[in-house]
Amino acid sequence: MKDILVLCTGNSCRSILAEAIINHLGKERYRAVSAGSFPTGQVHPKSLDILKKHGITVDRPLSKSWDEFADQSFDLVITVCDEAASETCPAFFGKCKRLHWSTPDPAKVTGSEEDIERAFEEAFQRLKQRVEAELL
Template identity: 30%
Template sequence: MDKKQKVLFLCTGNSARSQMAEGLLRDMAGDRFEPLSAGMEARDEIHPVAVQVMQEVDIDISGQHPKGLEEYLGKTFIHYLIVVCSKANETCPRIWPGLLSEENRFYWPFDDPAEATGTDEEKLDVFRRVRDEIREKLVEWIKDH
């Protein structure tokens, strides 16, 4: 039986931030946690630049796919819920069935790199920055959990 604690990263489209967080946690502590991700309004595919910037740090998320909240809500026991965008935080259920306590729900608002404007290089820089911010936050979170 798998004793890993399930961590659900939730955002709006499940195409960038939550997908990067899922891949990062799997790479950093996949022996301790089972990372999952979902979106309140799941997109059709992962943003290609998210896949690209994760490949830059030797993490392949190309096999992941966007999932809607209904994939897990009421079906999967979640140990930790981490909401990574403000829009999802506003619409996500405040109480998750099976979540042990409100202390296991975290709100980490990261900029949405999919909304970046400018040149392709400027957009790429935003994806890289958000990826690195998620990694930094996960390093600290893993220490405490």
């Protein structure tokens, strides 16, 4: 089993989604955890809603700092924050493979409830496609 760390800024949406998708689709091959450089301290409720909509159950997800994993080794570190949107992704040092899956932050979307739900669905689908194409 390979260990994966998924990193973003707030650890409330994108990294939570990616962690859950990896653990769901790659349950025999991968064990994923997620963290943020500046964790919000809470998981965005829409993240949990979209996972539930797609039949993915998560057990008490937490928004946490990447410092919690500083002493652990990982086979793969995936960043999902979008530097083009001026977000700061943490640097994670260690001997591991690194991937960057640029994903717009659905928590920053404003507008109607449909606009917000569409943003979370798009983030979910983008991350799911990356997992399927690059990990499975």
